[in-house]
Amino acid sequence: MPDVTVINDLSEDIHIAFFVGVPTNWKNHLKPGERWTTHLASLPLHFEARSVTEGREFSHDESMEMFATIGGACAAGTASVVSAGALFAGEMVAGIPIVSGPLMAAASAGEFRGF
Numbered sequence: 001m002p003d004v005t006v007i008n009d010l011s012e013d014i015h016i017a018f019f020v021g022v023p024t025n026w027k028n029h030l031k032p033g034e035r036w037t038t039h040l041a042s043l044p045l046h047f048e049a050r051s052v053t054e055g056r057e058f059s060h061d062e063s064m065e066m067f068a069t070i071g072g073a074c075a076a077g078t079a080s081v082v083s084a085g086a087l088f089a090g091e092m093v094a095g096i097p098i099v100s101g102p103l104m105a106a107a108s109a110g111e112f113r114g115f
Contacts, residue, residue: 019046026058
């Protein structure tokens with residue numbers, strides 16, 4: 001589990017984040033010349049930097065929204081596989097369409113706010 005240091009060599013403040021699917025470690029308003037060190041998991045990570053002038057800070061709420069969208073898509077995919085499996089088996093379980101329909105709709109809408 002490495003420590004990673006980011007140095008802002010730009011002439012403006014930036015927002016930075018490391019992602020494992022969603023932002024997990026972030027620092028908003030990293031000033032020019034400032035260093036930020038964070039301890040990261042030994043996983044493949046995505047790095048993103050945003051200009052402060054755009055006004056889009058990283059936040060816990062953004063991470064949870066992205067996590068919910070990913071979770072909703074996984075749930076919808078699982079529900080569709082279960083539904084298809086039940087249809088091909090010839091034994092459609094009565095409750096599957098009730099569960100799979102809303103899950104697939106939530107994933108298609110790009111938002112999942114939970115139940």
